[in-house]
Amino acid sequence: MKQTILILTTFFFFNIGVGQNRYSTVTPSRYEPMSFDELSVVAMSLQKRYDANQKYLYEMKKWILELKPQIKEQSYLTRLDKEYKDLTDIEDGDLARATKYLKQTENAIREIISDYNIWVSNQNNNNSTSRNSGQTNDSSGNYAQIGMQHLQNREYALAVRNFSKYLETDKNNTDVIFFRAMAKGELGDRFGAISDYDKVIELNSNYPMQYNKVAMAYNNKAYSYVKLKEYEKALPIVEKALELDESEWYFWDTRGEIYLNLGKYKQSISDLNKALKIEKNPNSYLLRGLALIKSGEKENGCKDLSKAGEMGSEEAYTEIEKNCN
Incomplete structure (x- = not known):
């Protein structure tokens, strides 16, 4: 049976800037004690860095737990278990100064994923060669794996090409159609993405997805219409996604964005509150x-934009410049 390439869970990390303190270049003979206010600023800075790194750590532990069920080879599970244990060991330590260590751990996890995908590819090639009894290996089965690698590397045109080649021999594979739709969307091919999401929805009852949920296809189709500024058309589609599954923050975020653009600000705020209750994320803070x-609560709105900026949203600072100064 063909091994399946590891599906890399979407995981976004944020960079935490670490600046020098005010005594970085001061010799002992020129030492001046800090005032209470200055000490308070330093303490707050350390606390923010601790909080950010703690979230970073918890997200990586969650990421490892999501990856493990997808891995079928013990040596790679052992490596992931070691990274998980190392994160647990430092969990109660001085996380404010652990930024470099956490980034190294993230890189180690990504290396495990890469090594595992290479192993899977080699296993599939060996199995295919064995079945063909010395005949030339038909590599069509690897197109999906290659497409996933391109998708993860943000090489979207190459991802679309390889997914399309794979679908020539397995046209009803709803997971591959779904991933091709995602790649098309990243390329700005909105109608192409919508067409693929429609195929997923149509085929899913007979060919259910293994790695994704059909509710995601509804949500992503709706968001394609959002990008086309066809908000009225998007609304009933995302409502279908929420009817099927209310547990994903980005479904509520999508509808919140639609309501915002339709001028239904109370409904938008309500949906974005639900998104943020499920998961704190910069996009929902930005939209809320x-x-x-727009509802007249400028101070609270600007605080949300500031929070989105703290979490890495560059767009938030553009909106702050427009609305909060």
């Missing part, structure tokens, strides 16, 4: 901030 500002 805009909805609050």
Whole structure:
């Protein structure tokens, strides 16, 4: 049976800037004690860095737990278990100064994923060669794996090409159609993505996805219409996604964005509150901030935009410049 390439869970890390303290270049003979206010600023800075690194650590532990069920070879599970244990060991330590260590751990996890995918590819090639009894190996079965690698590397045109080649021999594979739709969306091919999401929805009852949920296809189709600014058309589609599954924050985020663009600010804020209750994320803070500002709550809205900026949203600072100064 063909091994399946590891599906890399979407996982976004944020960079935490570490600046020098005010005594970095001061000799002992020139030492001046800090004032209470200055000490408070340093303490707050360390606390923010601790909180950010703690979230970073918890996200990586969650990531490892999501990856493990997808791995079928013990040596790679052992390596992941070691990274998980190392994260647990430092969990109660001085996380404010653990940024470099956490980044090294992230890189180690990504290396395990890469090594495992190479192993899977080699296993599939060996199995295919064995079945063909010395005949030329038909590599069509590897197109999906190669497509996934390109998708993970943000090489979207190459991902679409390889997924399409794979679908020539397995046209009803709803997971591959779904991933091709994602790649098309990243390339700005909205109608192509919508067409693929429609195929997933149509085929899913007979050919259910293994790695994704059909509710995701509804949500992503709706968001394709959002990008086309066809908000009225997007609304009933994302409502179908929420009817099937209310547990994903980004489903609520999608509808919150639609309501924002339709001028239904109270409904938008309500949906974005639900998104943030499920998972704190910069996009929902950004959208809720805009909805609050448009509702007349400028101060609270600008605080949300600031929070989105702290979490890595560059767009938030553009909106702060427009709305909060």
